[in-house]
Amino acid sequence: MRKAIRNGIIINESEASLPLSLKSVQYSYSVYESVKLKNGQFVHLDEHLKRLRLSSSGVGMNLSYTDNEITSWLLDLKAEENLFNETFRILVLGENPAWVYITHTENFVYPESYYTEGVALSTYRGERFLPQLKTSNLLLSYMALKDAEKKNAFEALLVDGQGFITEGTRSNFYAIKNNRVYTAPDEKVLSGVTRTGVMKALSDMGIPLIFESVKLEELSSYSSLFITATSMRAIPVKSVDGVNVRTEDIKTVQKLSELLGEWE
Template sequence: MSKPIFYINGEFLPEDEAKVSVLDLGLLRGYGVFELLRTYSGKPFRLKEHLERLKNSADQIGLRLPKSPEEIAKVVDELLVQNRFHEANIKIILTGGVSPDQITPLGTPSLFVLAYPATSYPAEFYTEGVKVVTVRIERFLATSKTINYIPAILALSQARKQEAVEALYVNKKGEVLEGTTSNFFVFKNKILITPKEGILLGISRQVVLELAKKEYKVTLRPIKYEELGSIDEAFLTASNKEVMPVVRIDDMVVGSGKPGQNTQRVMEMFRIYTRGE
């Protein structure tokens, strides 16, 4: 199988020729933002929204886009043509670029776009549901999708030690916010609930909200940790997870311990919307 083609600061290069300066602020200081999306039927899903969020994240940390969103979209399209994957994951990375003093972003920001074959989680994650754990780790700029994933790495390390798929952040108020790479939803008395603030506004989250409002009452509000023992269903959303049912949180069994009827309906709506199935 041929090497994936990446876009590195204006050049389309095979993976083994793609080079990043050791003086780039993304490497030296973790100064950068990114987006992850996937294709359906070979087309980038909600690319416009992802690029809008990339710009918003960049604005929050004082980074400027070296290309317009429209120009980046053309790069993504060309990358997909060159790679010819059946379905692809696409990662768009923006960093502070090379810095003479290794801390001040004075030069041109770096732009990398990576494409690689889309991967799937095991089927049983969706048919049987998954376990997640909660962690109390404070984050910086939760509303910006930065490349600094130290809290997520620490949280996921805890999760894997407990044979969990994801870790959910809980803040000082005892509110369950989101996962390290996903948004969090619960069903309670047939009402779909998800946090409104203190989270990254996921694109898959937005799609689920748009679809669910057609059939369910939807409430955007904090979810208290103490509530988790009385919820009926729960699930995660993310570009790579899509809609993933949660059946255990820490030592608590969610509902019947199997993916609930409402969650299965949301999964079906999402599948029809993205794949036409």
Template sequence: MTEMRSEEHPTPVNYPVELYEVIRVIRKVPLLLEEHLNRLYQSARLADVHHLPGPVALEEKVVSFLRNSEVTEGNIRLSLTVQSEEDSPEPVLTFIPHRYPKEKEYEDGVWLRTLMAQRELPNAKIYRPVLRQRTDEIIAEGKYYEVLLVNHEGYITEGSRSNVFFVKGNRLYTPPMQQVLPGITRKVILRLCIENDILISEEPVKLSELDTFDAAFISGTSVKVLPVSRVDDHQFDHVNMFVRRIARLYDEQIASYIRNKIMP
């Protein structure tokens, strides 16, 4: 069973609604916290959810949670479950299991599988148990690292928990923001491309045209920039220089962010 939506007539979101963000923590620093909170409020607006705590209160809640925890590295889940239109939800914070790619996966690239499915309100980060269960089952089989969603028109949109980029020649391609969850890592990558004169196009990528691309990678909170060696039966250059350059630029950006946050 998959979750489908029509571009012209989106399916309304029914209560309860669970809004959430997964934030990576390094040296007790919640990476790109400001961007995560901005997306949380954007998700709330798209889902027509009101009465959330303010951004200052949420940021203080996250910082206090980390200060009082003995854990210095990992992923935290910030969630707000809204039961009704007038509900004022309390934020819930918890460390959650994570799986960061191994060094060999960064070196050799990973395998992905496609699935005909798409999310309702793709720009909103809302927990959807049916689709998550299906993609988790595929990943649990052990052969594929991630699942790419393909909409009813045959276009690749995003991963179940990541965004996806493709390389053709000297240009990057990624599905447009209207079709995907606007990932925080994706946003940073787009900015880094502009700052470093890397050509990039936001346009639909058709599944049937995968053979026209040279390389691919996925991006996300846990994976950062992870090269892809195969999607279904399509093989890609996992040592592509553009992919490696973007991974290096992103790592440098994160290192700079951490330095600025822990300086006295």
């Protein structure tokens, strides 16, 4: 039977349940992180724990457990289940003190065609609450993804009230024009591990990164679009809302994805 962690104790995953009477459950007062285990090693664990602590403090949670304690729990669960390639989800529930649950699933493996041909995206109007924090307030993302599924799209891009694309429901969004990459400012999106990696990779490639939001109605003026996330590295975009977009810089996106993979 698959195992999980509850406040440092290994339990059966079926026991990793939350009472519906808890206010923190009723109000989705929780934050989380997804940490990738690749070839037996945790990928950018320190950075993920740093963001977990930033998110928890940002919503006023009392996370009394240290990073070392949470790391030891991850290692315990990895050893207990003899895991090698997996994604761990750390959920911090806003009780006093906070509760910590850790579960795990197999790593996503995306088809090679996503990287060679690109993926279809849709758009959805809405702005995340506290976008800089990784909270469990995911209703907007859920609705946007359900809408994307109906349109046979891989991911949904969120568009704010001024018509600017901020980010995907589970990814960051970038656009290329004149050998420059554009993305929304940090204060408008969930920044962190992969986004930092993108900055480093683009710097190594000699490509400037401009923190400037892209307007939906101006997508046709960009020579390529792509999205990034821990699970997917960098994936090019082939269409948005059923309209084909330019893919002139797909080799650049593929090189970026390759670098992100090497640094895992």
